[in-house]
Amino acid sequence: EAEVAQSPRYKITEKSQAVAFWCDPISGHATLYWYRQILGQGPELLVQFQDESVVDDSQLPKDRFSAERLKGVDSTLKIQPAELGDSAMYLCASSLVRGENTGELFFGEGSRLTVL
């Protein structure tokens, strides 16, 4: 069964360092999402891509976060510099068709970030 791949699974870093997360969506899925989930809360959308274009990054802290999906396939989310409050699970998800049929999101295993 096709899956959304994410790496690394766990990342521990010190504040002010740079960190990057990678996501490879299910083949053929045009829409890719990065969510941040703080313990005890629901996922919060950081950025949404349609192919290689950003369609929503309104909640992305652009002073320190960046995201790209250069060829419309895999994607990278970067944080520089990391802050203590960035400790969270970073979830990548993809969907087949934006807004049509169920459009359910398929999530990767997530990347758990701890900032010390």
Add this chain to the structure above:
Amino acid sequence: GQNIDQPTEMTATEGAIVQINCTYQTSGFNGLFWYQQHAGEAPTFLSYNVLDGLEEKGRFSSFLSRSKGYSYLLLKELQMKDSASYLCAVRDQLKDYKLSFGAGTTVTVRA
């Protein structure tokens, strides 16, 4: 974003039934989703409602009333493995079909 409210925690006994309510406010409603998330794992899709009424899928059912901005997820014949967080999520067609999540309801099933 959307205002999505659901209870924080619920506890039930193995074999029983639990109903998790979700209320939402959105201007461009385009579907409501329920996801299950076990501790430390990614959310997995449970159900989808876009029209009013009840959708049944095995032991799980989901109901939607668009006029009331209300949904519930019904878990029947509870099993220990059903202990998890249940996330209500709403899609908004006026915001590029953005999917926004509630904070989740932690269900604990006791023997």
